[in-house]
Amino acid sequence: MVGDAFGGHGGIAKFNRDLLIAMSSNLRLTEIVTIPRLITRTLGQIPEKVDYLTYAANNKLRYLTSILLVLFKRSSFKIIISGHINLLPIAYLAAKCLNIPICLIIHGIEAWQPHKNMMVNRLINKVDAVISVSNFTKQMFLKWTDLDDNIVKILPNSFDQSLFGLGPKNRELLSRYNLYGKKVLMTFGRLCSEERYKGFDEILALLPKLTKEIPDLAYLIVGDGQDRERLKNIAQSLGVGDKVIFAGYIPDSEKADHYRLADVFVMPSRGEGFGIVFLEAMACGIPVIGSNVDGSREALREGKLGIIVNPNDPKEIYNGILSALGKSKAIAEELDYFSFSNFQKRVQQILNQLIS
Secondary structure, X not given: OEOOXXXXXXXXXXXXXXXXXXXXOOOOOOOEEEOEOOOOOOOOOOOOOEEEOHHHOOOHHHHHHHHHHHHHHOOOOOOEEEOOHHHHHHHHHHHHHHOOOEEEEEOOHHHOOOOOOHHHHHHHOXXXXXXXXXXXXXXXXXXXXXXXXXXXXXXXXXXXXXXXXXXXXXXXXXXXXXXXXXXXEEEEOOOOHHHHHHOHHHHHHHHHHHHHHXXXXXXXXXXXXXXXXXXXXXXXXXXXHHHXXXXXXXXXXXXXXXXXXXXXXXXXXXXXXXXXXXXXXXXOOOOEEEEOOOOHHHHOHHHOOOEEEOOOXXXXXXXXHHHHHOOOOOOOHHHHHHEHHHHHXXXXXXXXXXXX
């Protein structure tokens, strides 16, 4: 059971797609019945073993009905996987009805403290296994649960190198955003009040000082949401409105070319469970800056793949940006740690343990 995967958008949907693709290559599994809660975009290619119940999506009643129908018609499942903590109650019910193990996937800030739903908090201590995208999220999760450390497995996000790679700045995009001759800082993420932890405000606050030092500097924000107008107003009030470009939502087909516009990718966040955007930026050879207080540091391999800074220290962020702007674009060999092939190996190992 997943919130979204194929036909979804964002880091969690990407993780779920990768997980389903990796699971489909497991010889011990003959079918993977997947019930998505949301479908907002084109599905794309679904693996042959995956029975993706699209009619269940975008309607709570249909979703619940689909789960009941699956439970009634089939009884040969080996494990139930809840793709999000919010889906745990219905996933737990399904596991109890079939008398099979249940595995919960945790992604980040949603699992760092007790859930607002008391039923979810009670059920968490009854799961048989947990998959966490980072050790940071695992440790935050274990602080408030009674689960044993050994049942929480780490499965970091991955990327597909064939979709990225080094390349020149796209001329059409340079023209679209008026970035010719500019040094470009970039942050990629949703612009919503719930995700103000990503660090947009911190970069905007430094722009007046940075642009005095580097007059041709521009800040490209990729992503959209209801917080866009607030960020625009902040930029205007700081006198750097002409230095900030809001690209809005972009299709996946343009993602790599947008990363390549950047001279530095910077996201000094406080609430990332991992941060797949770091992998994608690094897969395009872009120097990156992440945070030392959340899961970002694991995406940057504790500083081996990029610069990690304290998001609460403006001077540290400022110096990190200046340092990153002096670096050349290159793809580090150690980035292979997060390749899809290695992700697939980790999935097989975890799956075989769970099934056994």
